[in-house]
Structures are given as structure tokens and as C-alpha cells.
Amino acid sequence: MTTRKSPGLKPLVQVDSQGGTAGSGADDLAETRIAAVLGLKQFTQRPVRTLLVKGLAGTGKTTIALEILKAAGKGKGAYISSRVPKELLEMQIPAMQKTLQNQEFYDIRLEDATTALDFVIQLTGPKKVKTIVFDSWDGLAKELDQKERLRAEKTMMALANNSGAQLVFVSEEPGATTIDYLVDGILELVRVEEQDRAVREFIIHKLRGTKIPQHKYLFTLLEGKFTFFGPYAIPDYTKVNKFVRRPDIDGSYSFGSGALDRLFGGIIPGSTMAIEYDENVPYSALRTIELPPIINFLSMGRSAILLPLPGANDERTNSILTKTLGESVVSDRLRILNVVRTSDLETTQMQKNVTPNEIHEMVTRETTTLREKSKDQSVLLVKSVSALENLFASDLDSLLEVTSQEIITLAQSHDAHILFLAKDSPIRSRILSMSSSYAKLFVRDGTVLMFGVKPHTGIYVLQHLEDPTSPSLTQMV
Amino acid sequence: MNSLSATSGTDDFATTFANAVHGGLDKVLGQSGATAVLTHMKMTSNLPDPAEFHKKLLTLFGKEATLSLERAIVRDLVTRLKWALDLLSIEGPFDFNTAMLKIKKGMKA
Numbered sequence: 001m002t003t004r005k006s007p008g009l010k011p012l013v014q015v016d017s018q019g020g021t022a023g024s025g026a027d028d029l030a031e032t033r034i035a036a037v038l039g040l041k042q043f044t045q046r047p048v049r050t051l052l053v054k055g056l057a058g059t060g061k062t063t064i065a066l067e068i069l070k071a072a073g074k075g076k077g078a079y080i081s082s083r084v085p086k087e088l089l090e091m092q093i094p095a096m097q098k099t100l101q102n103q104e105f106y107d108i109r110l111e112d113a114t115t116a117l118d119f120v121i122q123l124t125g126p127k128k129v130k131t132i133v134f135d136s137w138d139g140l141a142k143e144l145d146q147k148e149r150l151r152a153e154k155t156m157m158a159l160a161n162n163s164g165a166q167l168v169f170v171s172e173e174p175g176a177t178t179i180d181y182l183v184d185g186i187l188e189l190v191r192v193e194e195q196d197r198a199v200r201e202f203i204i205h206k207l208r209g210t211k212i213p214q215h216k217y218l219f220t221l222l223e224g225k226f227t228f229f230g231p232y233a234i235p236d237y238t239k240v241n242k243f244v245r246r247p248d249i250d251g252s253y254s255f256g257s258g259a260l261d262r263l264f265g266g267i268i269p270g271s272t273m274a275i276e277y278d279e280n281v282p283y284s285a286l287r288t289i290e291l292p293p294i295i296n297f298l299s300m301g302r303s304a305i306l307l308p309l310p311g312a313n314d315e316r317t318n319s320i321l322t323k324t325l326g327e328s329v330v331s332d333r334l335r336i337l338n339v340v341r342t343s344d345l346e347t348t349q350m351q352k353n354v355t356p357n358e359i360h361e362m363v364t365r366e367t368t369t370l371r372e373k374s375k376d377q378s379v380l381l382v383k384s385v386s387a388l389e390n391l392f393a394s395d396l397d398s399l400l401e402v403t404s405q406e407i408i409t410l411a412q413s414h415d416a417h418i419l420f421l422a423k424d425s426p427i428r429s430r431i432l433s434m435s436s437s438y439a440k441l442f443v444r445d446g447t448v449l450m451f452g453v454k455p456h457t458g459i460y461v462l463q464h465l466e467d468p469t470s471p472s473l474t475q476m477v
Numbered sequence: 478m479n480s481l482s483a484t485s486g487t488d489d490f491a492t493t494f495a496n497a498v499h500g501g502l503d504k505v506l507g508q509s510g511a512t513a514v515l516t517h518m519k520m521t522s523n524l525p526d527p528a529e530f531h532k533k534l535l536t537l538f539g540k541e542a543t544l545s546l547e548r549a550i551v552r553d554l555v556t557r558l559k560w561a562l563d564l565l566s567i568e569g570p571f572d573f574n575t576a577m578l579k580i581k582k583g584m585k586a
Contacts (some may be wrong), residue, residue: 117513121537125517144509151507157515162539 044374044463048184048207049160053170055189060200060221061170064189065133067226068168070099076322078104078123080132082139085109095224113140113152120156124163135170150178157182181276184208189219194444197451197459199476201444202228207323213305213366216397216445218461220476227474228460231446234284235468237316242471243324245299253380253416256296259473260289262449264437265272265464267293271406272417274435278442279422283311283464285448286420288471290382291320293418294334294366295424295469298325301375303333305366309420312425314338320469333373335366337386356392360402367415383405385431407434449476490581493557494527500557501550521545527577547573 040322051068053061061063069077079100081089090097098463106119108356115252116134123129134156141149160167171181180186184206219228246254252266267273271279275289286309289310294304298321308314314336339359371377385403392399403419410417419435421428423442432438438454441462448462450473458475465472498520502511515521518533534543548571555561558580 113509114512117510121517122511125537148509152509155510157507158538158542162537162542382528406550467493
């Protein structure tokens with residue numbers, strides 16, 4: 001049984017649209033599409049002729065196979081389905097409807113291995129078809145004995161090899177089968193649990209003749225499209241855009257980032273938000289959470305205080321802020337207090353053996369001064385708990401006491417508080433229990449991920465697609 | 478009589494060749510692969526002469542794979558005839574048509 005193109009059906013979702021991305025770097029995201037990058041670029045360029053895509057049900061095998069089929073070009077691909085009819089596949093993956101309509105579709109659910117092989121011969125014979133997807137081969141192969149299966153697989157390899165066509169086998173068999181040894185490349189798709197949330201990962205087991213820089217990558221099936229994420233890339237700060245001020249959202253302060261506002265709904269005046277991060281989260285990733293609220297606060301005519309993270313480059317921070325806001329705003333309504341840098345302590349006329357209480361008093365003094373300059377007397381305090389922990393390692397009780405006091409005092413004001421703390425912070429649990437919202441950042445397969453614990457959110461990949469100072473968040477689904 | 482004998486010899490070769498093609502292809506491509514290939518070539522029952530068969534195989538599989546398939550067919554044919562492979566005594570690289578001609582002659586003799 002062969003199903004040809006069904007005319008008249010329009011895709012429910014535009015194939016190349018990239019909605020659902022919390023940031024709006026839609027076009028840039030397209031660059032990370034599977035068929036256009038890394039090893040699979042090699043696949044589309046043909047050194048890898050045969051590819052096995054394996055994984056359990058629901059891991060995204062069909063979607064990736066269709067992405068590869070799409071890369072073959074209109075009319076140059078064929079999809080042999082032993083599992084799902086075309087109409088159902090179009091309904092299940094609407095983003096791929098156009099791809100399915102642009103390529104030959106063979107429905108072999110009721111056929112045997114001989115007929116399936118006959119289709120492969122028909123497709124490879126004229127040497128016009130570039131890519132053939134066999135979804136799934138195991139469905140048919142299970143009907144054959146081991147020897148017969150191996151021979152049938154060898155037949156397909158030989159046919160593909162002679163015609164120059166690429167064969168993509170989709171398989172639900174998790175273990176190694178005969179075809180594992182024959183194909184040029186093996187991709188395995190898995191769903192793993194990360195912080196009580198499901199994350200998709202693909203593993204490159206082999207890709208003959210191709211340099212594999214990394215074996216595991218995260219991917220999302222957002223909008224039915226296979227989008228994978230390379231390792232986190234430090235943004236290019238020379239490309240800082242003009243900042244667009246974001247007004248308050250229903251009485252809450254904006255994070256200065258559409259992505260963060262959509263995820264957390266803004267910062268409630270008087271509230272404390274805790275940002276917990278793993279030790280391997282790059283500083284530039286944290287900076288995109290740290291700076292936008294400050295920039296927005298200042299651009300709204302308010303004031304801000306920043307106690308940077310340990311290892312922060314104050315010059316760079318200053319340069320970014322000056323570039324986006326202008327020198328006068330930064331010098332007038334922002335105070336950067338680098339508690340681990342001696343020069344700042346000297347500026348504030350403190351001794352090297354400063355106490356948590358003295359820091360607290362200093363912050364209170366600065367807050368009072370800056371409050372006068374703020375258009376509505378509100379001040380944003382962005383503070384690195386890690387920096388203070390480093391400074392007061394021998395007196396953490398006092399630090400906790402002072403921090404608690406600050407959180408309580410702040411709750412009675414219209415100020416806002418963002419606290420950055422490391423995952424292994426000794427005062428972490430106490431601070432988290434006092435925070436009204438709480439987000440976590442961590443790294444997996446080189447990709448930076450973020451999610452909200454309070455409020456509970458899905459898990460997002462953090463990139464810099466629009467602006468180096470602003471986060472782009474793409475949901476993992 | 479001679480003419481009848483010649484016809485009978487041709488029939489014998491055609492039948493043996495057909496069986497060897499099925500047997501040889503089965504061994505390499507499996508039953509489903511062999512059936513699919515022969516169906517595609519429209520050769521499930523009437524096999525053409527070896528030269529034409531060689532051309533069709535070459536189009537589908539290319540030089541290297543065709544060589545493997547033809548070797549398997551010749552091996553099968555020789556086994557069916559209960560010959561020893563070295564009886565073919567073909568000099569130089571393997572050539573399907575030459576091997577077939579040799580077998581055909583040998584069957585007539």
C-alpha cells in the first residue's frame with residue numbers, strides 16, 4: 001500500500017516559525033537545527049550514508065528523521081512508514097506537515113520485508129532520491145530470523161551505497177542489533193530526569209568519518225521541531241543593543257527581560273528573589289540575570305545597588321551599563337560595591353576586617369542616599385551571597401542574621417532584592433526559605449539550563465540570541 | 478536428435494542457472510532481498526541470458542556488490558553441478574559472462 005501526497009492540507013504551524021521561545025531570537029535558533037549543524041551537516045553532505053536513529057517511544061525519533069528528510073530538499077526524499085499513516089503523522093507533528101507533503105510517502109504497515117525492499121529498490125534505482133527514511137525498520141525486521149534480517153539490511157546498504165542515497169533507519173530497539181554494525185552513524189535519543197523535570201538528550205554513538213566534538217547534546221521538540229543546543233557560548237559584548245525600557249507589569253517591576261518576565265511574572269515590590277547556581281554555570285550566563293533588572297530599574301528613573309559575584313569583571317559591567325544607559329545615569333543612581341575588592345572597602349572608609357553588620361550598615365546608607373535619587377524612592381538591591389560568604393567565612397551566623405534582617409526590612413518597603421547564591425552555600429536553605437521566588441541555574445552537556453522552583457516552571461535553555469546582556473530562554477519539551 | 482539434444486542442454490542450463498540465481502542471491506541478500514531484486518528485474522520466472530542479468534545487477538548494486546552477488550551465483554551453480562570450483566579454471570579477474578559460458582560449454586560436453 002502506497003500513500004502519495006495528499007493535496008489541499010495546510011500546515012497548522014508554519015514550518016519555519018520559531019514561536020515558544022521566551023526570547024525572540026527566532027532566526028538565530030533556526031541555525032541550531034539538527035540537519036544544518038555539526039555531525040549531521042556531514043550527513044547531509046553525504047560522507048555518512050546510513051544513519052540509525054534509536055530510542056524509546058516518544059523520544060523524538062520521527063521528528064529528527066523528518067528534519068533530515070526536510071534537508072534533502074523538495075521531492076528528493078522518501079518516507080517509508082511501517083507504523084503510522086501519513087495523515088496521522090501530519091496530525092501528530094503539524095510542523096512537519098509541509099515536509100511530508102513535499103516528499104514521497106510509502107505506507108507499508110501491512111506489507112512484508114520483500115515489498116519494503118522493493119520500495120527501496122524502486123527509490124534508489126533512478127538515483128533521484130537523496131534521503132530515504134525507514135520508520136521503523138525493526139517493525140518489519142522482527143518478522144525475519146536473525147540471518148535473514150542481516151541479509152536484508154546488507155541489501156539495503158548495498159542499494160543505498162550504489163545510488164548515493166542516504167538511508168535513515170528509525171528503531172525502537174534499545175539494544176544493539178545487527179544494523180548497529182552496518183550503519184555509518186548511530187544517534188540515540190533519550191529522556192532523562194533533571195531536577196524533577198524531563199530533559200531530552202541525544203547521544204552520538206558513532207558517525208564514521210566525522211569528527212565528533214561532543215557526544216551528548218540537549219534538544220527540544222518545541223512546536224514539533226527538533227532543535228538541539230550546543231554548548232553555552234559566551235556572548236559578544238561588542239554587540240550590545242540599545243536597551244528597550246520595560247514598564248512595570250501589574251504593579252511588579254520588570255526584570256528588564258521579556259524572557260524572565262514571562263517566566264516569573266516580574267518582581268513584586270518588597271520581595272526577595274533567590275537565584276541558585278551550580279559552580280560550573282559561566283558568569284556571563286549569570287550576568288544576563290543580574291544586569292537586565294538593574295538596567296531596567298535605572299532606565300525607569302529608579303536606583304540600584306550591586307554587590308557583584310566573586311570573579312565579576314567590574315570594568316566590563318561598568319562598560320555595559322554605561323553603553324546602555326549613559327555615564328550620568330550610572331554614576332548618579334547606581335552603586336557597585338565589590339565587597340571582595342579592597343579598593344571598594346577603602347572607598348567606603350572601612351577596614352579590611354569589616355563585619356557583616358558594617359556591610360549591612362553601609363548598604364543601608366547607600367540605599368538611603370540612592371532612594372532620594374529614585375523617582376519613586378524604590379531601590380533594587382542585587383547581591384551576591386557567595387561574595388559575602390567568601391568574606392565572612394568564619395562568621396556565617398552573623399551574615400545570615402544580617403541577611404535575614406535585610407529581607408525582613410525590605411519586605412516592608414517598595415524595594416526589590418535579588419540574591420545570587422551558590423548551590424553549596426552553607427546558608428542556602430535559610431535564605432531560600434525566606435525568598436518569595438527562587439530560580440535555579442545549572443549546566444548539562446555544556447548547555448545552561450534554568451527553571452523556577454518558586455513559582456514552579458518548566459525547564460529552559462539559556463542562550464544569548466538577541467543581545468549579550470539579555471537571556472533568551474527556550475523551553476525544553 | 479542433435480537439435481533436440483541441444484535444446485535440452487539449453488533448457489537444462491536455463492533451469493540450473495535460474496535455480497543458482499535464486500540460491501546465490503538468497504545467500505547474500507536473504508530470501509526477501511532476492512525476491513525483491515528479482516521482482517524488480519521482472520525475473521522471478523523467466524531469467525534472461527547471463528549477460529543481460531549481469532547488466533541489470535550492475536545498475537542496481539554497482540560494480541563491487543555485483544561481483545559478490547555473481548560469485549555467489551557461480552558458487553551455487555557449480556555446487557548444483559557437483560563440480561569443483563577450480564574446474565572452472567578462469568584466468569585473470571572474475572568475469573560472470575566468461576564463467577557462465579564455461580559452465581554452459583561444460584554442461585553440453
